[in-house]
Each structure stands twice: as C-alpha cells, then as structure tokens.
Amino acid sequence: MEEFLDGELRTLETLGDGRTLHVLGAFRTELSPPPHFIEERLHLLPAPPPQPHTDQVLAQLRALGVGFGVCHTEYVVQGDRARLIEVNYRAIGDQCDLVLAELLGIPLFEHILRTHLGEPLPDDLGARTDGRVRMEYVMADRAGRLASAPPASVTERDGVRLDYRPLRGIGEEHPLHRTNRDFLGVLRATGTDQARIDAAVARFLAAHRWEIV
Incomplete structure (x- = not known):
C-alpha cells in the first residue's frame, strides 16, 4: 500500500477492553526509498497525538469493530485525511513496544494480559506524556x-x-533481503527533548562502524 499512497506514514497504538479504548501513542515512520519501503527510523509523536487524524483513525477502528486488546494501526496522512494501511491486533514490533512500555511508565504488558483474562482496564492508565523516542535501525x-x-x-x-x-552477530553471513531482515542493530534513544535525542543519535552513528565484507 505504501507504494500507492503519498504522504507521511504514521502509526496509532491502542489498547481496549471492549468498553474503553486507550491511545497509547503514535509514531512517525521514515521509510527507505521505493520500491522497498523498509522502516529506517521511527519518532514518537508528542502526546496527545495530532488531530484531526487521530480521531479519524479511532472512528475507523470503531467502525471495524476494533476495541479489545492491543492494536497496531498504520495510516498515511494526506492533508486532513488519514488513510488506513494496516490494522493489526498486535503490539507494534521491532522493539518499539518495549520502548513504549518503558517511556509510558506503566505495566503495559500486564495490562494486555489482564485484558485477555477478562479484567477491565482503568479509566486512566496513568501514562507519562512528556517522553520522546527515536528508534534508529x-x-x-x-x-x-x-x-x-x-x-x-x-x-x-x-x-x-x-x-x-x-541484531546480527559478527561473522554471520547473509544475503541482502531488502526487508527488516537486513537490520544489523537497533538504537533506542529516549528522553524529553527531541533535539538532544537527534544529536545523541547522530553522535553514536558517527562514532561507530558496521563493516560487511
């Protein structure tokens, strides 16, 4: 779908118990050039996630009957319109779920498990809203x-x-897949100031070397 939809790619991460649907966070995704569309980095968008797109996505999720358990939704921003690409009953992957749980400061995976055990979610998860994340692959x-x-x-x-x-051991030999199977490592950068996060990532990448022969 990414090949046919121009615009910024974002995600919306939600958790519901069939009664209450919580927005956990939203990421902006940067992709490699076409035609392969590999996720190169993700930035956690400031809370609350931007409008009007978030409300549009939530309305579409409700229309689809999505509201129980954790859900990962991807969409493209085209002007004031959010166009869905993927709705998947799972947590966001590639370690974004781990960093999201850490940054929100809540027992996210416990909430997910308890929901499936039939326990209701609290009306307020008590999540932090000041955190910023950059995932660099x-x-x-x-x-x-x-x-x-x-x-x-x-x-x-x-x-x-x-x-x-x-994500790959020294000495391992692999073909070029042009997917996330080409990831050599993942850098999780967290804080409360996006400019400082970006500067720290740039310093780390400049100071290290990955050599393939």
Missing part, C-alpha cells in the same frame, strides 16, 4: 559477512538514554 546495504560492529551498550548523557542492541 542500522541496515546492511549489501550481502556478505559482518566483519565488525559495536557491541551492546547503554549510555546516558544530557538527559538522553541510548540503548543499542545488535
């Missing part, structure tokens, strides 16, 4: 063997936490 640009790459690390500086996790 380091991708292979060719087939071959990964000869060098940084190890896992966690650092904090200037109010930004950087959590890097390798």
Whole structure:
C-alpha cells in the first residue's frame, strides 16, 4: 500500500477492553526509498497525538469493530485525511513496544494480559506524556559477512538514554533481503527533548562502524 499512497506514514497504538479504548501513542515512520519501503527510523509523536487524524483513525477502528486488546494501526496522512494501511491486533514490533512500555511508565504488558483474562482496564492508565523516542535501525546495504560492529551498550548523557542492541552477530553471513531482515542493530534513544535525542543519535552513528565484507 505504501507504494500507492503519498504522504507521511504514521502509526496509532491502542489498547481496549471492549468498553474503553486507550491511545497509547503514535509514531512517525521514515521509510527507505521505493520500491522497498523498509522502516529506517521511527519518532514518537508528542502526546496527545495530532488531530484531526487521530480521531479519524479511532472512528475507523470503531467502525471495524476494533476495541479489545492491543492494536497496531498504520495510516498515511494526506492533508486532513488519514488513510488506513494496516490494522493489526498486535503490539507494534521491532522493539518499539518495549520502548513504549518503558517511556509510558506503566505495566503495559500486564495490562494486555489482564485484558485477555477478562479484567477491565482503568479509566486512566496513568501514562507519562512528556517522553520522546527515536528508534534508529542500522541496515546492511549489501550481502556478505559482518566483519565488525559495536557491541551492546547503554549510555546516558544530557538527559538522553541510548540503548543499542545488535541484531546480527559478527561473522554471520547473509544475503541482502531488502526487508527488516537486513537490520544489523537497533538504537533506542529516549528522553524529553527531541533535539538532544537527534544529536545523541547522530553522535553514536558517527562514532561507530558496521563493516560487511
């Protein structure tokens, strides 16, 4: 669908118990150039998510009968209109669910499990709203063997936490898939100031090297 719809790609993450539907957050997704459309990075949009698109997506979800459990919805912004691409009864993937739970400061996965056990959600989840996230995926640009790459690390500086996790081991050899199977590692950058987050990510990427031979 991304191939045929021009506009900014966003997600809306929701959790419901059949009575109450909570908006957990929304991400803006940056894709690689066509024709492959690989997710290169995601930014958590400031809370509350932007209008009128959020209300449009929620209305479409209700029309589809979506309201129980966690749901990951993708849509494209075209002017004042939100055009759905994907509605999936699952949490957002590629570690975005982990960072979202951490940043919201709530027991997200416990809420999900308790919902499926028949317990109602609270009217207010008590989630934080001041957090910002940038998910940066380091991708292979060719087939071959990964000869060098940084190890896992966690650092904090200037109010930004950087959590890097390798997704491919040194010495592994792979073809070029042109999908998220080409991810070499993921950098989770969190804080409350987007400019500082972006600067920290830029410093990390400039200071490290991923070599494929």
